[in-house]
Amino acid sequence: MALLAVNEALERLLDGAEPSESETVAIAEAAGRVLAEPLTARRTQPPFDASAMDGYAVRAQDVARLPVTLRVIGIAPAGKRFAGVVGPGEAVRIFTGAPVPEGADTVVIQEDTRKLDENTVEIVEAPAKGRHIRRRGLDFREGDALLDKGRLLDAAALSLAAAANYPALPVVKRPLLAIIATGDELMPPGSDTGPDQIIASNAYGVAAIAEAAGARVLDLGIAPDRRQAIAALVRRAVDEGADVLVTLGGASVGDHDLTHAVLTEQGMELDFWKIAMRPGKPLMFGRLGRTRFIGLPGNPVASLVCSYLFLKPLLARLGGRHYAPDTLRAKLGAPLPANDRRQDYIRATLQDGPEGLLATPFIVQDSSMLKVFANANALIVREPHSPAANAGDSCTVIRLR
Ligand SMILES: Nc1nc2c(c(=O)[nH]1)N[C@H]1C(S)=C(S)[C@@H](COP(=O)(O)OP(=O)(O)OC[C@H]3O[C@@H](n4cnc5c(N)ncnc54)[C@H](O)[C@@H]3O)O[C@H]1N2
Numbered sequence: 361m362a363l364l365a366v367n368e369a370l371e372r373l374l375d376g377a378e379p380s381e382s383e384t385v386a387i388a389e390a391a392g393r394v395l396a397e398p399l400t401a402r403r404t405q406p407p408f409d410a411s412a413m414d415g416y417a418v419r420a421q422d423v424a425r426l427p428v429t430l431r432v433i434g435i436a437p438a439g440k441r442f443a444g445v446v447g448p449g450e451a452v453r454i455f456t457g458a459p460v461p462e463g464a465d466t467v468v469i470q471e472d473t474r475k476l477d478e479n480t481v482e483i484v485e486a487p488a489k490g491r492h493i494r495r496r497g498l499d500f501r502e503g504d505a506l507l508d509k510g511r512l513l514d515a516a517a518l519s520l521a522a523a524a525n526y527p528a529l530p531v532v533k534r535p536l537l538a539i540i541a542t543g544d545e546l547m548p549p550g551s552d553t554g555p556d557q558i559i560a561s562n563a564y565g566v567a568a569i570a571e572a573a574g575a576r577v578l579d580l581g582i583a584p585d586r587r588q589a590i591a592a593l594v595r596r597a598v599d600e601g602a603d604v605l606v607t608l609g610g611a612s613v614g615d616h617d618l619t620h621a622v623l624t625e626q627g628m629e630l631d632f633w634k635i636a637m638r639p640g641k642p643l644m645f646g647r648l649g650r651t652r653f654i655g656l657p658g659n660p661v662a663s664l665v666c667s668y669l670f671l672k673p674l675l676a677r678l679g680g681r682h683y684a685p686d687t688l689r690a691k692l693g694a695p696l697p698a699n700d701r702r703q704d705y706i707r708a709t710l711q712d713g714p715e716g717l718l719a720t721p722f723i724v725q726d727s728s729m730l731k732v733f734a735n736a737n738a739l740i741v742r743e744p745h746s747p748a749a750n751a752g753d754s755c756t757v758i759r760l761r
């Protein structure tokens with residue numbers, strides 16, 4: 361049976377994935393969120409001609425010949441303008457951020473002056489006319505377009521929105537991901553395990569990938585290999601309004617691999633099951649009402665590689681984020697055998713070498729091996745039926761970290 365190609369599987373999985381609702385959150389809670397509307401400036405910044413330095417506000421013509429002594433007629437700290445007018449032979453002591461008083465057109469920095477007494481200053485050096493003044497509206501003017509819809513609220517965007525006087529921001533609702541682990545053998549971390557049991561580890565890595573992609577995660581725990589137990593958690597995920605439901609394990613063809621049967625009973629419309637990928641062949645995708653369903657393979661590395669390749673872009677799209685995989689070209693650090701019909705994602709180390717990036721595959725690639733995966737920082741992508749490759753050949757890699 362021909363297996364579905366990875367690219368086609370991704371296309372089908374992303375079909376129609378758009379952000380749905382938006383909400384308003386306090387600006388202090390908005391870091392990492394995505395703007396649901398474009399933002400325009402609610403004020404002009406700076407709102408007045410402002411001093412960019414600590415020093416003296418003067419008239420340029422008074423400091424054309426140096427040195428010169430000026431009478432200090434007042435003081436202008438940030439937040440409190442000097443109300444008078446600077447006339448001939450006069451100066452105002454001024455500080456960074458303060459409004460430049462009327463009559464003055466230049467600021468002399470204090471390092472270029474000598475204070476003779478409380479009311480007199482000697483100007484030793486002077487800048488060109490207009491220096492050290494930030495003009496009103498230098499940064500932005502009321503009504504200016506500041507941030508586009510879809511902008512990730514990073515540090516600069518948040519400070520800009522705050523400066524433009526937004527106490528709260530319209531953001532895309534974070535998609536909700538529900539996770540269900542399946543398997544009689546699974547116990548949570550910290551358990552006293554029996555001789556045939558293992559620790560359920562996949563949900564933690566999958567949740568971390570999802571949260572980094574902007575999702576909220578509802579971990580529904582472990583269901584034993586019983587139809588009713590799995591079905592009950594599936595119904596809970598749907599009732600909680602999950603945008604995406606992920607099951608871990610039970611996706612293959614064994615007698616205890618119940619995922620497909622249970623989800624079908626619950627009304628899932630299957631889109632695809634089994635793809636031409638290693639690790640990750642048993643990947644399943646379907647829709648359960650408005651909830652998208654992804655059946656991830658149980659093997660730990662398969663569940664994480666599939667999460668990077670499929671779950672991450674899906675959640676990014678649903679959360680209104682731009683997404684592009686971090687794909688690079690590198691040179692192979694070791695030979696690779698010819699590939700079969702499955703697109704291979706080979707755990708590797710990526711490092712800078714004298715001839716550019718060097719991607720060196722780990723010798724053992726079993727999809728149960730989390731230690732190898734934790735030591736890998738990249739995946740070498742091998743197209744189906746690629747011929748054997750030599751060290752030094754060019755290859756495609758996905759950077760993981
Ligand atoms: N006859 C065939 N057997 C298998 C095939 C196949 O095509 N024909 N595919 C293999 C591949 S590839 C994979 S991947 C696995 C995936 O199978 P399942 O999704 O059904 O996963 P399980 O059988 O439930 O578990 C596999 C393995 O992973 C461990 N596991 C499961 N869940 C977790 C978890 N939450 N945390 C940590 N480890 C977990 C489980 O104990 C098993 O060791 O099937 C192959 N077989």
Ligand code: MOO
Nearest residue numbers: 639640641662727
């Ligand atoms: O997806 Mo499976 O991991 O190829 O072992």
